[in-house]
Amino acid sequence: MVKVYLVTSNRAKAAEIISALAEAGITAEIAPIKKLEVQSDSLEEIARVAAESLPPSNAPLVVEDAGLFITALNGFPGPYSHYVYKTLGCRGILKLLEGVEERRACFKSAVAVKMPGGEVEVFTGETWGVITREERGDKGFGFDPIFQPEGSAKTFAEMSLEEKNLWSHRGKAVRRLAQWLLEKYSAEAGGR
């Protein structure tokens, strides 16, 4: 059984990652470590630097960084989505888009893993959709009530955790991590 540790202080995010990993047969729990978060326009760089700066461990350590990139706002709030959510909330985004017809947005996730040997790998996932005209739903977290993925009639906040994981940027990135981990460990087991 592969087991990994998550380095995050966001419990809602951790729940999504733990559920997506569990579907692939991987166990995960939160490690009580604080990660280094640099300022960068690139989620991949933020996740990679965070993973590289983690202490040595006997198990894989996983970090994730995500952001909502709104086309009409030149990618805002992007890597600073958490801070923007805390200060402006969904209402601030809706106000910025008042009278704006171009509603496209992309939720992006970068998942980085630091292996016991020190190797760092980064996996990404993207989901395109639109910013709705009003908040809908009370599940999920952050900007979920105003993001409706392409092909769905629901916002992320109207979906169960499992349904959101099927659609979401984070679910996609975590499934890529899971596949990589399973291949790595089965190769190691086969090589013994």
Next chain:
Amino acid sequence: MVKVYLVTSNRAKAAEIISALAEAGITAEIAPIKKLEVQSDSLEEIARVAAESLPPSNAPLVVEDAGLFITALNGFPGPYSHYVYKTLGCRGILKLLEGVEERRACFKSAVAVKMPGGEVEVFTGETWGVITREERGDKGFGFDPIFQPEGSAKTFAEMSLEEKNLWSHRGKAVRRLAQWLLEKYSAEAGGR
């Protein structure tokens, strides 16, 4: 003659710091180093970590981090003012404040110096003012056209560099640094 090196890629900011230091008799030029910028709600922490992670040097190395904290927006854009300026611009801030009577805002600066011995000190400056109803002026940089300090009829962007330094958060923080440096070097010279 005391000489320091600035670690910044923002030439407009560097010009203000060089001018304020020159008035105190301190020479400064830009060092071709990239600084580490962490994500934090605290400018002091961002500046301190950046200074601590600089390489060893024979001269004092100076970094500065600044942000515009708007009361009605819970401190937004704060430490992420540069990114928010790049994506939303002054117009985005004015749109967020449409119909909002509470216009107060505070520009904050944190200047950190790393001394040749490795010691790091942080100096801060604050200037309160209001967010104007429209952009005024074309000097300065960033959100200067929409910030009018208390007691002035001009925005920062309507002031010369020297006049802005008299009023600004950055001018205040840099003058505190200059005073500290001059005392430190005169004490050392006196102790010889």
